[in-house]
Amino acid sequence: MSHLQPEMITSRVGYFPGSVNVGVVLGESGAILVDSGLDAQTAKKIKKGLDAMAQPLVAIVQTHAHADHFGGNAYLLGCWPDALVYAPPLEEAIIRCPLLEPIYLGMGAQPLPELRNKFLLAEASRVDRILPTEGKVEIDGVSFTILSLPGHSWQQVGLVCDDICFAADSYFGEETLEKHKLPFLIDAHETILSLVKLVETNYTGYLPGHGPYTTAVEPILTRNIHGHRRLMDMIESILAEERTLEQGLALLCERLQLSLENMTGYVLYRTAFMGYLVGLLREERIRYRFAANQLLWSKIE
Incomplete structure (x- = not known):
């Protein structure tokens, strides 16, 4: 200060x-x-x-x-x-x-x-x-x-x-x-x-x-x-193919040129990513399902 x-x-x-x-x-x-x-x-x-x-x-x-x-x-x-x-x-x-x-x-x-x-x-x-x-x-x-x-x-x-x-x-x-x-x-x-x-x-x-x-x-x-x-649109495009939360987060970080190198950064970005998924769900732009013991997220066409 x-x-x-x-x-x-x-x-x-x-x-x-x-x-x-x-x-x-x-x-x-x-x-x-x-x-x-x-x-x-x-x-x-x-x-x-x-x-x-x-x-x-x-x-x-x-x-x-x-x-x-x-x-x-x-x-x-x-x-x-x-x-x-x-x-x-x-x-x-x-x-x-x-x-x-x-x-x-x-x-x-x-x-x-x-x-x-x-x-x-x-x-x-x-x-x-x-x-x-x-x-x-x-x-x-x-x-x-x-x-x-x-x-x-x-x-x-x-x-x-x-x-x-x-x-x-x-x-x-x-x-x-x-x-x-x-x-x-x-x-x-x-x-x-x-x-x-x-x-x-x-x-x-x-x-x-x-x-x-x-x-x-x-x-x-x-x-x-x-x-x-912009981030919601980017995440929606990433979910044009079904992804797990971890896969989606990794691809988003790659696009944003972010590096996950420690636990603090990881949990903050993971929570934020989930917060954007919540927003997209509320706007009925994405959906999720369970398959082969995995939670999968995808864009609604």
């Missing part, structure tokens, strides 16, 4: 920029964070920033339960034990029991040692309040509008305060899209619906979890939608 001081957008809304952006909103008695970053190292820098502003931490609002978005909680709550943690349904269970993340990525089996790293297994954090997935919530005298933005994660939410939208990982900045040619998601269909929902909004500014703040969000939202559609 490059700055200890947040970049303020309005008099009370800003963010700590970094590989994961951490939102900050100034309440009546202290600071409200939107997510907390990857780990204690990030959290220490955030604490220094809050100390420099003379703002105690009063709350952390989680957008979703991926380790890079709540890994700083444990350190920050150790510094400010009275701060409240808010999280959406289902996501809160993973934040409280973070082993669930490598469990689901490992298809439910006991997670291999290679999956017990800080990118997939954060330190556990309590959750004090369950967020509704839509509507409004008041925290420390500040009103937030909650947007349901599933697709990247099950019950991911965005938050709007002072007409600034914290969009979580509903969309990615240009650099992140270039880096992650197969972006992580659990349902491509829901991901696109969430992007379309954001296109129809007209907030003053938008901050994704990964990428720059912008006041003109439509071009990058459109780029995200086109990117997901």
Whole structure:
């Protein structure tokens, strides 16, 4: 994280920029964070920033339960034990029991040692309040509008305060899209619906979890939608012949010039690939069947 001081957008809304952006909103008695970053190292820098502003931490609002978005909680709550943690349904269970993340990525089996790293297994954090997935919530005298933005994660939410939208990982900045040619998601269909929902909004500014703040969000939202559609078309073409999930993933990685060289990359790409298959199934573009003890996927002609 490059700055200890947040970049303020309005008099009370800003963010700590970094590989994961951490939102900050100034309440009546202290600071409200939107997510907390990857780990204690990030959290220490955030604490220094809050100390420099003379703002105690009063709350952390989680957008979703991926380790890079709540890994700083444990350190920050150790510094400010009275701060409240808010999280959406289902996501809160993973934040409280973070082993669930490598469990689901490992298809439910006991997670291999290679999956017990800080990118997939954060330190556990309590959750004090369950967020509704839509509507409004008041925290420390500040009103937030909650947007349901599933697709990247099950019950991911965005938050709007002072007409600034914290969009979580509903969309990615240009650099992140270039880096992650197969972006992580659990349902491509829901991901696109969430992007379309954001296109129809007209907030003053938008901050994704990964990428720059912008006041003109439509071009990058459109780029995200086109990117997901392109991947769905590519997968559909790969399934012109019946394939197993492993065969389909290997062919897709070949086309995207991706290399599967470690267990972390493999489980993330495999889950994302399955998320695109789920999306294609929901759009009735592919089907599956069992033959010779194999699950086979194919395009619907």
